[in-house]
Amino acid sequence: MxxxxxxxxxxxxxxxxxxxxxxxxxxxxxxxxxxxxFSISNKQEMMDNxxxxxxxxxxxxxxxxxxxxxxxxxxxxxxxxxxxxxxxxYPYEKVFAHIIGFSSHGRSGIExxxxxxxxxxxxxxxxxANAYGNEEKFPGDNLYTTLNTxxxxxxxxxxxxxxxxxxxxxxxxxxxxxxxxxxDFDPNNLDKEWVEMTTDEDNTQLLNRATQGIYPPxxxxxxxxxxxxxxxxxxxxxxxxxxxxxxxTFGDSTINCFHGESHGNVDFTLSFAKSCNxxxxxxxxxxxxxxxxxxxxxxxxxxxxxxxMNHKKSTAICNEGLSDNxxxxxxxxxxxxxxxxxxxHLITSAIANDGELVNPRVMDRVxxxxxxxxxxxxxxxxxxxxxxxxxxxLRDLMHEVVEKGTASKLKGQSYTAAGKTGSxxxxxxxxxxxxxxxxxxxxxxxxxxxxxxxxxAGSGGEFAVPIAKRIFDKYFS
Numbered sequence: 441m442x443x444x445x446x447x448x449x450x451x452x453x454x455x456x457x458x459x460x461x462x463x464x465x466x467x468x469x470x471x472x473x474x475x476x477x478f479s480i481s482n483k484q485e486m487m488d489n490x491x492x493x494x495x496x497x498x499x500x501x502x503x504x505x506x507x508x509x510x511x512x513x514x515x516x517x518x519x520x521x522x523x524x525x526x527x528x529x530y531p532y533e534k535v536f537a538h539i540i541g542f543s544s545h546g547r548s549g550i551e552x553x554x555x556x557x558x559x560x561x562x563x564x565x566x567x568x569a570n571a572y573g574n575e576e577k578f579p580g581d582n583l584y585t586t587l588n589t590x591x592x593x594x595x596x597x598x599x600x601x602x603x604x605x606x607x608x609x610x611x612x613x614x615x616x617x618x619x620x621x622x623x624d625f626d627p628n629n630l631d632k633e634w635v636e637m638t639t640d641e642d643n644t645q646l647l648n649r650a651t652q653g654i655y656p657p658x659x660x661x662x663x664x665x666x667x668x669x670x671x672x673x674x675x676x677x678x679x680x681x682x683x684x685x686x687x688x689t690f691g692d693s694t695i696n697c698f699h700g701e702s703h704g705n706v707d708f709t710l711s712f713a714k715s716c717n718x719x720x721x722x723x724x725x726x727x728x729x730x731x732x733x734x735x736x737x738x739x740x741x742x743x744x745x746x747x748x749m750n751h752k753k754s755t756a757i758c759n760e761g762l763s764d765n766x767x768x769x770x771x772x773x774x775x776x777x778x779x780x781x782x783x784x785h786l787i788t789s790a791i792a793n794d795g796e797l798v799n800p801r802v803m804d805r806v807x808x809x810x811x812x813x814x815x816x817x818x819x820x821x822x823x824x825x826x827x828x829x830x831x832x833x834l835r836d837l838m839h840e841v842v843e844k845g846t847a848s849k850l851k852g853q854s855y856t857a858a859g860k861t862g863s864x865x866x867x868x869x870x871x872x873x874x875x876x877x878x879x880x881x882x883x884x885x886x887x888x889x890x891x892x893x894x895x896x897a898g899s900g901g902e903f904a905v906p907i908a909k910r911i912f913d914k915y916f917s
Contacts, residue, residue, distance in 0.1 A: 498559045498560065499559060500577075501561075501577065501578060502559060502560065502561040502577055502578045502579070502580045503518050503526060503577045503578070503579055503580050504518045504526075504528065504543065504558050504559060504580050505518075505557065505558040505559075505561075505579070505580030505581045505582040505583065505809070506518070506580075506582045506583075507540060507550060507551070507554070507558070507582070507583050507585060508582060508583065508584045508585065509584075509585055509587045509588065509589045509592075510584065510585060510586050510587055510588055510615075510617075510804065511588060511589055511590070513531075513532075513589045514531055515530065515531070515532060515536050515540050515585070515587070516528060516529070516530050516540055516543075516550075516551065517529050517531075518580075528542070528543055528544060528627070529628065530542075530626075530627045530628050532589070532592075533626045533627075533628060534596075534624045534625065534626050535592060535593060535596045535620075536587070536592060537621075537624045537625050537626070537627055538619065538620075538621040538624065538648040538649075538650070539587065539616075539619040539620075539648075539650075539802065540627070541627070542627040542630055543555070543558075544630055544631070545630055545634050548646070548648075548750075549648070549749065550583070550585060550802060550803070552749075553748055553749060553802075553803065554583045554803060554806075557581050557583055557806045557815070558580050558581065558582075558583060559580055560580065560581055561578035561579060561580050561581060561808070561809070562581055562808045562812070562814050563578060563579060563808050563809050563810050564810065567809075567810065579809035580809070581806050581807065581808050581809070581814065582806070582807050582808070582809065583803060583804075583805075583806055583807075584803075584804045584805050584806075584807060585802050585803060585804055586610075586615035586616055586617065586801065586802050586803070586804050587616065587617065587618065587619075587802065588608075588617045588618060590914060591608050591617050591618040591911060591914060591915060592617075592618040592619075592620065594618075594910055594911055594914040595608060595618045595620045595907070595911055596620050597910075598906075598907040598910045598911065599620055599622055599892075599894070599907060601622075602622065602894045602895065602897060602903075603622055603623060603649070603894075603895040603896070604621075604622060604649060604874075604892070604893045604894040604895050604897075605619075605620060605621045605622075605648075605649040605650035605653060605781045605891075605892070605893050606618065606619070606620040606650070606890070606891070606892050606907065606911070607619050607650050607781055607782060607785045607889075607890070607891045607892075608888065608889070608890050608911055608915075609785065609789060609800060609888070609889050610887060610888060610889075611789045611792040611793045611798070611880060611886050611887065611888065611889045612793060612798065612886075612887065613798060613820065614789075614797075614798035614799050614800045614801050614820045615800075615801060615802075615804075616800055616801065616802040617888070618911075619648075619650050619651075619802075620650070621647070621648045621649040621650050621653075622649070623644065623645045624645060625637065625645040625646065648749075648750070649781065649893070650780075650781050650782055651747065651749055651750065651751040651752070651780060651781075651782045652750060652751060652752050652780065653752075653780060653781060653893070654752050654754075654778045654779070654780060655778060655779060655780070655781070655864060655866070655874055655876075655893060656773060656774055656775075656777060656778060656779075656864040656865065656866055656874070657773040657777060657778075657779040657784060657862060657864060657876065658772070658773045658774065658862035658863050658864025658865070658873065658874065658876055658900070659698075659715040659717070659772060659773055659860065659861060659862040659863060659864075659876070659900070660773060660779075660784055660860050660861070660862035660864075660876045660877075660878050660900075661756075661770075661771075661772065661773025661777060661779070661862070662712060662715065662720050662771075662772065662773065662860065663787065663788075663791070663834060663837075663838075663860055663878075664735065664736065664739060664756075664787075665720055665723060665724060665727075665770075665771045665772075666708075666712055666833075666834065666837060667735060667826065667830060667833075667834060668727055668731065668732045668735045669708075669723050669726075669727065670830060670833050671731065671735065671830070672727060672728060672731060677708045678707070678708065680707060680708040680711075680723075681705065681706070681707055682705075682706055682707075682711060682716070682718070682719040682722055683704065683705050683706075684697065684702055684703035684704060684705075684706055684711075684716050684718045684719055685702050685718075686700045686701060686702040686703075686718065687700070687718055688717070688718035688719075688721045688722050688768070690721070690722075690725050690764050690768060691764045691765075692764075692765075693763075693764050693765035693768060695717050695718060695721040695768050695769075695772065696717065696718075697716055697717045697718050698715070698717065698863050698899070703716045703718070703719070706719055709836075709837060709840050710840075710844065710845075711723075712837045712840065712841065712845070712860075713837070713840040713841050713843075713844045713845030713846070714844075714845050714846065715841075715845065715846050715860075715861060715862075715863075717772045720771045720772050721768040721771050721772060723771060724767050724768050724770060724771025724772070725764060725767055725768060725771075727767070727771075729758050729759055729760055729762065729767070730759075730760075732758045732770075733758040733759060736756045736758060738825065738826075739787055739825055739826075740754070740783060740786070740787075740825075741753075741754050741755065741756040741779075741783075742754070742755060742756075745780075745782060745783055745786060746786075746797075746799035746800065746821065746823070747782060747799075747800055751780060751782055752780050754778055754779040754780055754783045755776065755777065755778045755779075756770065756777045756778075756779075757770070757776060757777075758770060773862065773864065774864070774865060781891050781892075781893050782800075782891075784876075784878050784891050785878060785889060785891035786800065787825065787878075788859075788878045788879065788880060788889050788891060789880075789889045790824075790825040790826065790831070791826070791831050791834045791835055791838070791880075792831075792835065792858075792880040792886035792889055793831075793886065794828045794831050794832075795824055795825060795826040795827055795828050795830060795831035796822050796823070796824050796825070797822065797823050797824070797825050798820050798822050799820050799821045799822065799823070801817055801820055803817045804816070804817055804818075805817065805818075835858055835883065835886075838858035838859050838860055838879060838880075839856070839857075839858040839883045841858065841859055841860055841861065841879075842856075842857050842858055842859065842879075842883075845861075846861040846899075846900065846901040846905075847859050847860075847861050847877065847879065847900075847901060847905050847908075848901075849901070849905045849906060849909060850879075850905060850908065850909055850912070853909070853912070853913070853916075854916060855881045855882050855912060855916045856881060856882045856883040856884060857879055857880070857881040857882070857883060857908075857912060858879055858880055858881070858883045858886075859877055859878055859879020859880065859890075859905075859908065860876075860877070860878055860879065861875075861876060861877050861899070861900030861901045861904065861905060862874075862875070862876030862877070862878075862900045862904075863875060863876070863898065863899050863900050864876060866896075872896055873896070873897075873898055873899070874893055874894065874895050874896060874897065875892075875893070875894040875897040875898055875899060875900045875902070875903035875904040876892065876893050876900045876904055877890070877891070877892045877900050877901075877904035877905050877907070877908045878890070878891040878892070879891075879908060881912050881915075881916070887915075888912070888915050890908045890911050890912065892904040892907050892908055894907070
């Protein structure tokens with residue numbers, strides 16, 4: 441009997457050991473499967489990780505591929521210097537500095553975004569054999585972008601010596617046609633200038649203001665205030681009237697129109713066209729704060745934008761804790777409200793595209809050195825930011841800004857334009873302001889959107905609109 445009990449106990453122990461062993465085998469198999477699936481689905485991210493030593497092997501084996509514009513111009517390429525060493529050359533120097541970026545001293549811009557493709561080579565086996573036999577590196581794959589050199593040069597020249605940013609895109613496809621930020625740098629001279637640029641705390645040459653610059657939106661934010669008013673009041677917005685004497689006082693707070701201008705009797709449309717601060721502050725205090733907060737959230741405030749490069753989040757706070765002064769400041773895009781030019785551009789693009797945002801992209805296709813397309817980026821995700829009715833309402837308002845308001849310098853052209861100007865004050869107790877414009881053309885069937893900020897320039901109508909005109913002129917010429 442005792443021997444039988446010992447045998448039974450031994451069998452139970454063996455069963456337990458077998459069961460535990462089986463569990464560990466299953467867990468190990470699941471872990472291996474997960475690692476394999478993760479590696480396949482995230483191979484680009486893993487390759488781009490700075491700790492991945494395989495990058496160094498690829499750099500020894502392959503020459504970094506070139507970057508092209510949509511009109512087949514070389515924007516970045518690898519050449520050899522007098523000593524036979526490979527260096528990266530940027531033929532357009534400063535013009536594409538921030539959007540193309542650099543691949544030495546770290547990486548930025550498209551050089552960073554497309555690194556995985558540029559350091560790989562997918563030429564044929566025969567071509568690789570020939571290169572190997574001649575002791576040559578394999579040519580890396582090339583990237584074609586959506587950038588247009590003529591529009592990029594026009595935007596760059598129009599911004600001139602001012603600090604600021606310009607973004608141009610096709611609202612139907614999301615293709616970025618131009619992106620300029622100033623002050624800039626020459627990526628060909630990074631080795632000489634890197635220490636100075638990175639040790640001087642006041643140096644902002646490396647900052648891409650188009651995506652990472654945080655600014656008060658000023659009157660461009662009235663697009664959002666107008667949208668919220670329309671959502672709460674519908675067609676009754678047509679009954680809105682206000683008598684502007686240059687300022688609006690509510691409780692202990694007063695809002696002044698730009699330079700104290702008196703706009704007289706204005707309806708809703710003229711309030712928008714003339715960019716009347718007093719009228720929009722008057723509207724703002726009537727709005728439902730929870731509803732306005734939902735509108736802001738739905739328009740991506742406080743959220744990551746659908747853009748792969750580094751960018752900042754915009755901020756607009758609307759809740760029951762806001763003071764009367766805060767809600768009035770919010771209504772005219774001042775106070776604590778901040779936005780990036782990219783974010784304002786995406787909102788404008790959605791308005792132009794019947795309320796649907798086609799997520800922006802700047803990469804078009806990857807092509808081997810032999811001309812074979814191995815990857816295309818044609819398909820873009822979309823998201824609806826507003827209804828078609830709301831987009832039509834805002835498009836009509838923005839057209840009146842050109843016809844009867846602050847963007848009149850765009851009136852009477854071969855194309856019809858629509859937009860919103862802004863003069864965003866950025867210092868307390870001063871009249872210093874950034875000049876904004878965001879808009880699109882043609883008004884009837886939008887194709888192209890343009891967003892501009894010129895730092896410390898003053899009025900958007902005076903300084904940003906002429907830049908937009910030069911870009912529209914170039915596009916429609």
